[in-house]
Amino acid sequence: MAKLKWRKWFRVIHRDFGYLFFGVTLVYAISGIAINHLNDWNPNYVITASDIQTNIDHQSEKDDILAMLEENGERKNYKNHYFPSENGLKIFLKNGVVYVNLNSGKGLIEKSKRRPMFREMNYLHYNPIKYWTWFSDLYAGALIALAITGLFLVRGKKGITGRGAWLTVLGILIPLIYLFIYFY
Amino acid sequence: MLKNVLLILVAAVMVWSCGNQQAEQKEQTVEEEVVVVDEKPVALSLAEFDEKAETFVGKEIILEGTVIHVCKHGGQKMFITADDPDVRIKITTTDETAAFDPELEGSDIKVVGIVEEIEAEVVGEGKHAEGEEEGHEEDAEHENYYHKPQYSLKCIKYAVVENTPEEK
Numbered sequence: 001m002a003k004l005k006w007r008k009w010f011r012v013i014h015r016d017f018g019y020l021f022f023g024v025t026l027v028y029a030i031s032g033i034a035i036n037h038l039n040d041w042n043p044n045y046v047i048t049a050s051d052i053q054t055n056i057d058h059q060s061e062k063d064d065i066l067a068m069l070e071e072n073g074e075r076k077n078y079k080n081h082y083f084p085s086e087n088g089l090k091i092f093l094k095n096g097v098v099y100v101n102l103n104s105g106k107g108l109i110e111k112s113k114r115r116p117m118f119r120e121m122n123y124l125h126y127n128p129i130k131y132w133t134w135f136s137d138l139y140a141g142a143l144i145a146l147a148i149t150g151l152f153l154v155r156g157k158k159g160i161t162g163r164g165a166w167l168t169v170l171g172i173l174i175p176l177i178y179l180f181i182y183f184y
Numbered sequence: 185m186l187k188n189v190l191l192i193l194v195a196a197v198m199v200w201s202c203g204n205q206q207a208e209q210k211e212q213t214v215e216e217e218v219v220v221v222d223e224k225p226v227a228l229s230l231a232e233f234d235e236k237a238e239t240f241v242g243k244e245i246i247l248e249g250t251v252i253h254v255c256k257h258g259g260q261k262m263f264i265t266a267d268d269p270d271v272r273i274k275i276t277t278t279d280e281t282a283a284f285d286p287e288l289e290g291s292d293i294k295v296v297g298i299v300e301e302i303e304a305e306v307v308g309e310g311k312h313a314e315g316e317e318e319g320h321e322e323d324a325e326h327e328n329y330y331h332k333p334q335y336s337l338k339c340i341k342y343a344v345v346e347n348t349p350e351e352k
Contacts, residue, residue, distance in 0.1 A: 078293070127258070133279075
C-alpha cells in the first residue's frame, strides 16, 4: 500500500481553499472591522446632518410641511411623515429624514448616502438569508481546515516543532488571557 | 499515528460542515409544513391587530401600513404604523426572506405574513438584564406593558404600495 503523503494533501487543501475562499475572507474581514466600530461611524451610510428652524407646530398640516421642505430644498424628496410622539414630527425623505420638535420648531435634516462596497459586505456579514448561512457554514468549516493544515505546511525549526509552536501557543493564549481578565 | 489522527480530524471537520447543512434542510422541511395554510389570508387593520392577533397566531394575514423604522444593522426587523402612531407592529424576516432595506422607511407597504407571539423580553424569576442591579423591581406600568402578550408578523412577502403625493 502506497504511503499516504498527508503533508502534500494538507498543502493542496490549504492552497485551494485559500484561493476559493479569498473573496469571502475579505468580505468578512473588512465588514468585521467596519461593524466593530459601530460607535464611531455608520458603516452602511454616509450621514450628513444640518439644523434648521421651522414654523412647524402642533397645528401644522401637510401643506405646511411641504412648504417647509420647499424652503429647505427638500420638497422633491418628500415620501411621508408621521408623529412619533406628542411633540415630535418625523418626515421621511428619499435618502433622508427630518426630525422636528413641534414645541420649538427646531429641526434636523439627516441625509444619508450609501457607502459603496461596505453596505454590500455588511449585508452579507449579517447573514441575510438561509442560503448564505449554508455557504458561510461551509466557509467556517474551511477556515478550520485552513487553520489546521496551515500548522503543518512548513517543516523544520520554523515549523510547528519550532517557532510555529511558540506563535501558535501565543495565539491561543491571547483570547484565554482576555477571558480570564474580562469574562471570569 | 499523528498523520492518521490529523487526517481523521480534517475529515471530521468536513463531515461536520456538511452535516450542518443536512440538519438545516431537515429543519426547513418541518418549517415549511407548518407554514403551509389552506385558508386565504385575512386582511387586518393595524388598529385591530393588537386585539385580534391572538386568534391568528400561526395563521397568514395581510397588514398595510407605513414603515417607520428598519433595523439598521441586519435589516431583520422593521416596524409599521398607520393612523395611530402608538400602534406599531413589528415585522420580522424569515429564513427565506431577504433583509429589509432601510430605504423602505417612509414607504407604505402591504405585508403578507404569519402572526407569532413575541417571546417575553423582560427577564424575571431572578434573572437580570445586563447592567441591571440585583434586586431591581419592575414598576407597575412596566409590568403591565410587558406582561401583556405581544405579537409580531413573520413576513412571507411584502410589496410597496405606490401612492401619488395627493393620496397621502
